[in-house]
Amino acid sequence: MGSYRLVKLMAEDIISEEALECVMSYVDDPRDRSVVSQVCKKWFAIDALTRKHVTVAFCYTIRPCDLTRRFKRLESLKLKGKPRAAMFNLILEDWGGYARPWIDEISTSCQCLKRLHLRRMVVKDEDLAVLMRSHGHMLQAVKLEKCSGFSTLGLLAIARACRSLKVLLLEESLIKDEGGEWLHELALRNSSLEVLNFYLTGLESTDLSDLELLATNCRSLTSLRVNECDILDLRGVLEKATELEEFGGGSFCSSDENAAEENKYENVRFPTKLISLLGLTYMSETELPCILPRACNLKKLDLQFTFLSTENHCELIRMCTNLEILEVRNVIGDRGLEVVANHCKKLKRLRVEPGEEEGIDDVQGLVSHRGLSTVAQGCTDLEFIAIYVSDISNSALETVGEFCKNLRDFRLVLLDKKEQITDLPLDNGVMALLRGCHKLNRFALYVRPGGLTDTGLGYIGKYSTNVRWMLLGFAGESDQGILQLSHGCSKLERLEMRGCCFSESAIASAVLNLRSLKYIWVQGYKATPRGERLLGMSRPFWNIEFTPPHMSSEGQLDGDIIEENPAQILAYYSLAGMRTDNPESVKLLSFW
Secondary structure (H helix, E strand, C coil): CCHHHHHHHHHCCCCCHHHHHHHHCCCCCHHHHHHHHCCCHHHHHHHHHHCCEEEECCCCCCCHHHHHHHCCCCCEEEEECCCHHHHHCCCCCCCCCECHHHHHHHHHHCCCCCEEEEECCECCHHHHHHHHHHHCCCCCEEEEECCEEEEHHHHHHHHHHCCCCCEEECCCCEEECCCCHHHHHHHHHCCCCCEEECCCCCCCCCCHHHHHHHHHHCCCCCEEEEEEEEHHHHHHHHHHCCCCCEEEEEECCCCCCCHHHHCHHHHCCCCCCCCEEECCECCCHHHHHHCHHHHHHCCEEECCCCCCCHHHHHHHHCCCCCCCEEEEEHHHHHHHHHHHHHHCCCCCEEEEECCCCCCCCHHHHCCCHHHHHHHHHHCCCCCEEEEEECCCCHHHHHHHHHHCCCCCEEEEEECCCCCCCCCCCCHHHHHHHHHHCCCCCEEEEECCCCCCCHHHHHHHHHHCCCCCEEEEECCCCCHHHHHHHHCCCCCCCEEEEECCCCEHHHHHHHHHHCCCCCEEEEECCECCCCCHHHHHHCCCCEEEEEECCEEEEECCCCCCEEEEECCEEEEEECCCCCCCCCCCCCEEEEEC
């Protein structure tokens, strides 16, 4: 039966309420759910009863009690707190994003909750204790990603309360180290763990015997990402974790002074089922033979923190013929990307981050338009590209638009180097990319002044048919650019901009034109002293937060470096009204 016919029958009440509930249980996409729930009150009620997972993209857009009042049978909840800019230290440290109001509501009202994911939020040990008292016996997944405010004592509460935990993820969270007892308790009390991730948390009191005990007791452990531990010391863990498919975080920095000379790492054996190898730090050419036996099986590989040269990258990647996800630094060079294009035909996600450029041959160790063009032609199944380039051309972007028809997420940053780039602006290339990649829903372009004109912004507005999230850096020439963009982008929900030349009045007008916009963050624009011209974007349920320019300091070892952070705007729809936990330095212009 066609979807139109099914919807028609449902709308005419030919299908019973019980059957409708069964049908709705198979509708997983949140946007489809949102559309369905707006058909009539009956569909709204059935959506509320059958929805199992909700993502709140910004924790201040709704009151916790309103969410739980509507969705009484939630089994999974994901909450995002601070804006993405917090990851780059671009917003005030005490800006907000506190988890406690949500934890209190979850503890009393979400009786079916089994999975909780908090991202970029401030979580206290007391919050975790409250959550464990109410839900510890039923939680199967706890993810505290890029969070702060808690210690290993909070983790100890999780380890003691959760007996059926399958996922514990703490990646990139700032955790105060109060001892490693949490890991010992987790290994003793929980045998169902499948994923453990405390990568990039800075925890140093990890007892490797506890990791071995966990690997022994948790026979279903398939993913393990640890903090910086020497691979030699992890051999026992790797031997016992026979079901391991993903491993990350180990270090090739042996405490044994003779380890490098004797190449003791040659005795390291990774599990036979391993298909993902991530975040191996300090690995150099000497240790490369350790992973070569597993290379042909790898589907995901992260080499961002290694000491591998361009030639080492080429040697390894030639053997990774089943690779689907690759994350590297730009030391891979255009030559390395050529190897990727020739040997990794199944590649779906590519990330090329900037690295230390000192001592790197510019010809081999930097990525340019040549590497982007090559990989676009060779890896036509690519769905995600995030790349930092030292040089770019319109023809490279045109190539992406021509060959990467499955691309859903494209992000390009032009490094701020002194070299003169002759093929700017990128207006025509951007137009060709957006016209060719019809599935694109996330788009980021961070260039330098002159890299994209007002005409280019007009092309973005016209051809970003399905783009819902957008980041622009140093784009445009005048207010006309943002105004031209705002007459298109019909589905744009989240917009982030840095270093733009637009006035407050133009930004306010653009926001009113972008009918689907739910959230905007801007840093660096033509600001007035108090942000008074932002009033032009006022509307019901729309909150505006203005942060005036402020000074910040960095570098505690060599003396403080004082920097001025430009003014910022954060505006978003909210059913919760004006938030009250903001610092005094943030002035709220709230219209609700």
